[in-house]
Amino acid sequence: MAAADPVDALFPEVGGEWDLSRLYADLEAAGGKPLKPTEKACLRGLLSRYRPGQIAYLLSWTSGSLRVELNKGLYRSIETLAGQPGNTLRWEKVGNWLEAKGYRRTRAELKPSPAIDWGEAPSIGAFGGRNQEREQLAQWLSDPTCRMVALWGQGGIGKTALAVQLVESHGDRFRGVTWRSLRHVQTVPQLFRELAGESVDPLAWLRAQRRLLVLDDFETVVQDGELAGVYRQGLEGYGTLLTRVAQERHHSCLLVIGREQPKEVAIEAGEGQAVRSWRLGGSMPTARAPC
Ligand SMILES: Nc1ncnc2c1ncn2[C@@H]1O[C@H](COP(=O)(O)OP(=O)(O)OP(=O)(O)O)[C@@H](O)[C@H]1O
Ligand SMILES: [Mg+2]
Known part of the structure; x- marks a missing residue:
């Protein structure tokens, strides 16, 4: 057919x-x-x-x-x-x-503005700094030829906070925004069944309209230690997902957030490519005393 x-x-x-x-x-x-x-x-x-x-x-x-x-x-x-x-x-x-x-x-x-399904995203208080990162990442998210962005760096450096800030200020470039943390592990078919309400090919879901899908805590699906870069058993579908998102034609964007750069991103990323990668450095945000 x-x-x-x-x-x-x-x-x-x-x-x-x-x-x-x-x-x-x-x-x-x-x-x-x-x-x-x-x-x-x-x-x-x-x-x-x-x-x-x-x-x-x-x-x-x-x-x-x-x-x-x-x-x-x-x-x-x-x-x-x-x-x-x-x-x-x-x-x-x-x-x-x-x-x-x-x-x-x-x-x-006018129809209402795009729905943002925040999933498990934390709510962030006052956000400060990171101007260069915000500008660069916002530019990538605005580029319809950019299919995937990886935001990675050590624990606690501020990846999730920065991504929440980006979605708040630039989510309206998309028809819909969906945020999921992979901390509560599920397979790729389970994830997309939950998102679509039925079994669906992930790329068909991404092609249906211009979406931003944020997958936070990506390190959860990857083994650590000596097997760094290898997916945990049963979760190998995440590697295939990243490769397909990078290579197949669609005009959505996947924002992958984690502590390491996924190897599929390392292979595909580059200037002028459909995949971009940003290692978040700088100093850890100052710890705030509990109120
Ligand atoms: N630019 C910022 N302005 C204000 N608060 C920030 C900023 N960046 C991070 N924070 C705060 O610092 C704490 C740690 O940041 P965050 O959770 O974003 O780190 P992370 O890199 O996602 O860590 P993990 O790898 O553990 O998920 C949070 O309480 C967050 O709200
Ligand atoms: Mg985080």
Whole structure:
């Protein structure tokens, strides 16, 4: 059986903010032909403020061929619909022109902001410092081509606190945020059954919408001592999960937090890659006296 076209699953979150069905219908009328799935995906991406180069990457197209495709059809129909002169549209203007024509929902019509399922995440009091780390990690989380971020470092250094702060300030870049600690050990199928409410392929769950999945205390699933880097018996699925998240196409992001860098991250991470790694250093936060 043919799988559903993954192009249709790109940028679904735009539907909350924009009246897409009316917009598609009016653009088809303006262009005199149906919009292709790729054109609809590009339109949703542009309305989400993704650059054409980033959209091309997610579609596995070259930037050049995507530009040609957009200039042939979608851009011309948008100019017509917006009542603008031909050949004047640049990608940055798409949202403004269509908003001016009333396709963006008003505040009263907007759907609620993304749900954050905090799971076992602690609540953090006043957070201080870590400006460089916050800036870099926030930039990675905002990049739709970044599929996995590892945040690792010694116990008590402040990984969980930093990640909570990041989710609080940047969680709205995602359609949904889910935080789970692996301290209460469960296998990968058990974890995703709990998240999805039914047995589901983890990558299908990550593809369904742009999600941020935070897995804290990742060291729990890895053996320590001489067998460092080897997964505990029955939990080898976490290694496969990390490899698949790194290599397969989706536009969600997995934030893995733990005391060691997972070996799958060490293999895949790098500048400009879909996987990024940050070792949290610096001094331990000052212990606060109990009240
Ligand atoms: N930047 C910060 N500002 C204020 N408090 C912080 C900061 N970083 C950490 N803390 C506090 O320090 C304590 C330890 O931090 P945290 O639990 O985040 O460490 P961790 O690296 O996740 O440790 P572990 O590996 O044991 O999970 C917590 O009480 C946390 O709230
Ligand atoms: Mg922690």
